[in-house]
Amino acid sequence: MANIMIQRGSKTEYVFYLPKRDLEDDIVSMEFNTPEKWGGEIKLNNGGTYYIDPQSKPAKLPISLRAKRLDAAE
Amino acid sequence: MSALTREETEALIQEVLEVYPEKAKKDRAKHLAVNDQSIEQSKKCITSNRKSLPGVMTIRGCAYAGSKGVVWGPIKDMIHISHGPVGCGQYSRAGRRNYYVGTTGVNSFGTMNFTSDFQEKDIVFGGDKKLAKVMLEIEGLFPLNKGISIQSECPIGLIGDDIEAVAKKTAAETGKPVVPVRCEGFRGVSQSLGHHIANDAIRDWVLPRSEGKAHVSTPYDVAVIGDYNIGGDAWSSRILLEEMGLRVVSQWSGDGTISEMEKTPFVKMNLIHCYRSMNYIARHMEEKYSIPWMEYNFFGPTKVAESLRAIAAHFDDTIKEGAERVIAKYQAMMDEIIAKYKPRLEGKRVMLYVGGLRPRHVIGAYEDLGMEVVGTGYEFGHNDDYDRTIKDMGNATLIYDDVTGFEFEEFVKRVKPDLVGSGIKEKFIFQKMGVPFRQMHSWDYSGPYHGYDGFAIFARDMDMTLNNPCWSKMQAPWLKKVEAVEEKAAA
Numbered sequence: 121m122a123n124i125m126i127q128r129g130s131k132t133e134y135v136f137y138l139p140k141r142d143l144e145d146d147i148v149s150m151e152f153n154t155p156e157k158w159g160g161e162i163k164l165n166n167g168g169t170y171y172i173d174p175q176s177k178p179a180k181l182p183i184s185l186r187a188k189r190l191d192a193a194e
Numbered sequence: 195m196s197a198l199t200r201e202e203t204e205a206l207i208q209e210v211l212e213v214y215p216e217k218a219k220k221d222r223a224k225h226l227a228v229n230d231q232s233i234e235q236s237k238k239c240i241t242s243n244r245k246s247l248p249g250v251m252t253i254r255g256c257a258y259a260g261s262k263g264v265v266w267g268p269i270k271d272m273i274h275i276s277h278g279p280v281g282c283g284q285y286s287r288a289g290r291r292n293y294y295v296g297t298t299g300v301n302s303f304g305t306m307n308f309t310s311d312f313q314e315k316d317i318v319f320g321g322d323k324k325l326a327k328v329m330l331e332i333e334g335l336f337p338l339n340k341g342i343s344i345q346s347e348c349p350i351g352l353i354g355d356d357i358e359a360v361a362k363k364t365a366a367e368t369g370k371p372v373v374p375v376r377c378e379g380f381r382g383v384s385q386s387l388g389h390h391i392a393n394d395a396i397r398d399w400v401l402p403r404s405e406g407k408a409h410v411s412t413p414y415d416v417a418v419i420g421d422y423n424i425g426g427d428a429w430s431s432r433i434l435l436e437e438m439g440l441r442v443v444s445q446w447s448g449d450g451t452i453s454e455m456e457k458t459p460f461v462k463m464n465l466i467h468c469y470r471s472m473n474y475i476a477r478h479m480e481e482k483y484s485i486p487w488m489e490y491n492f493f494g495p496t497k498v499a500e501s502l503r504a505i506a507a508h509f510d511d512t513i514k515e516g517a518e519r520v521i522a523k524y525q526a527m528m529d530e531i532i533a534k535y536k537p538r539l540e541g542k543r544v545m546l547y548v549g550g551l552r553p554r555h556v557i558g559a560y561e562d563l564g565m566e567v568v569g570t571g572y573e574f575g576h577n578d579d580y581d582r583t584i585k586d587m588g589n590a591t592l593i594y595d596d597v598t599g600f601e602f603e604e605f606v607k608r609v610k611p612d613l614v615g616s617g618i619k620e621k622f623i624f625q626k627m628g629v630p631f632r633q634m635h636s637w638d639y640s641g642p643y644h645g646y647d648g649f650a651i652f653a654r655d656m657d658m659t660l661n662n663p664c665w666s667k668m669q670a671p672w673l674k675k676v677e678a679v680e681e682k683a684a685a
Binding site: 144180183 | 235237390474477480481484577578581
């Protein structure tokens with residue numbers, strides 16, 4: 121589990137930021153993206169995949185969350 | 195112009211790596227790259243923010259340098275105790291030339307060195323008591339200080355002193371903020387982690403103090419973050435922002451005060467100059483206080499104008515008009531400077547190796563003078579810095595991360611730049627090699643270089659260095675004469 125931050129992006133809807141590894145990347149797909157259910161599996165532009173517990177869509181961004189690494193690109 | 199091609203640059207890197215043992219070679223190869231603008235993500239070509247290789251000469255600093263020297267040190271009305279042995283504070287005292295207004299020793303303490311001067315007995319029995327005593331002494335001697343920060347040096351972490359407890363106790367006694375910063379030098383791989391730790395300390399100990407405080411805000415409130423006022427940089431930046439109609443509420447941390455930092459959560463926009471050292475706090479404020487932030491670049495008229503317009507785009511029409519007004523006002527002055535210096539500097543090639551933002555930010559300023567940056571690198575940059583650099587650098591130029599003394603010398607010998615811009619540790623090596631050199635950490639005791647006024651000084655300094663008559667006197671006169679005489683005889 122790692123602390124991450126999800127921000128609004130300019131190219132894609134969301135940008136993913138992982139301070140510990142200094143990884144800032146666009147989120148290309150998110151499993152759930154509705155007001156009630158938001159999160160799940162996140163795919164990054166660099167090919168990495170992370171998982172955040174599905175929750176209701178945050179009222180404002182950026183937001184700090186805990187994420188699980190499923191498959192990191194490198 | 196003798197620019198190297200991609201193949202030549204790659205061959206140069208291979209040649210330089212040749213001297214290393216197998217393992218070191220493999221490690222260093224990841225940190226050297228030939229720029230390719232088509233690459234989207236820097237980590238495909240360069241590795242950064244990794245531990246330096248033992249045995250090579252690295253130019254990096256430590257976490258304490260990042261916190262005390264960079265982020266906290268310039269806050270002028272606080273006293274920053276270098277908690278630990280005396281050397282760390284004394285040998286870095288006032289080296290960064292963070293200018294400030296105030297009376298040193300009365301209400302400002304920027305160039306002074308405060309230390310708890312650890313002795314053997316403090317290591318054995320712990321230094322908490324001494325720290326508490328030091329802080330009470332400070333209160334007696336410098337009653338106008340607005341707070342104290344405790345900058346830990348290595349031994350504090352090693353012996354496990356509880357500086358947080360001492361800080362809380364003393365803060366309760368004196369009624370002033372006391373900020374413990376866990377920036378022991380052994381943490382992390384470079385000063386970069388020190389910046390992060392310092393940012394976290396601001397987040398935890400300073401910003402919460404703003405809660406419940408009154409603030410009369412205007413829609414044009416901004417904070418300038420990550421400008422350390424080296425040689426007066428922040429002042430020459432600030433006047434531009436104020437001229438275009440913005441209200442600069444706080445300025446971190448060059449010429450900064452703790453009350454300005456406490457006011458920052460009320461601003462409408464954070465303007466970040468040094469992204470590397472202050473992005474953490476900007477991200478935090480975006481999340482907690484919904485303050486948007488943006489990076490800007492105030493080196494050279496092209497980038498200044500670009501940045502002023504980008505900043506103005508976040509505000510209403512009065513500011514946009516203000517930005518155009520400011521740009522138009524300085525245009526004539528800039529044209530004059532470029533007309534004067536460009537013919538003297540055009541086509542010259544520069545190699546840079548600096549810290550957090552300059553390897554990419556000053557490229558624009560050099561280009562305004564018709565110069566070309568042929569190699570650049572960060573001491574402690576991360577991948578997001580290189581992401582931003584790739585676009586600014588020309589194709590087939592050299593990029594080096596945490597370059598070693600040997601590599602840098604070899605690169606300069608082969609690439610033969612007309613000017614090298616790096617730190618004090620490199621300065622005399624290159625000057626003795628006969629390469630003009632500017633110290634780009636503290637502007638070689640000159641400055642400011644930010645903003646329009648700064649560019650005038652920047653252009654003058656570059657000309658002064660490059661076209662200095664001393665570079666034609668590198669050969670001893672008696673050696674020269676013999677040749678001349680021989681030539682004469684031959685003729």
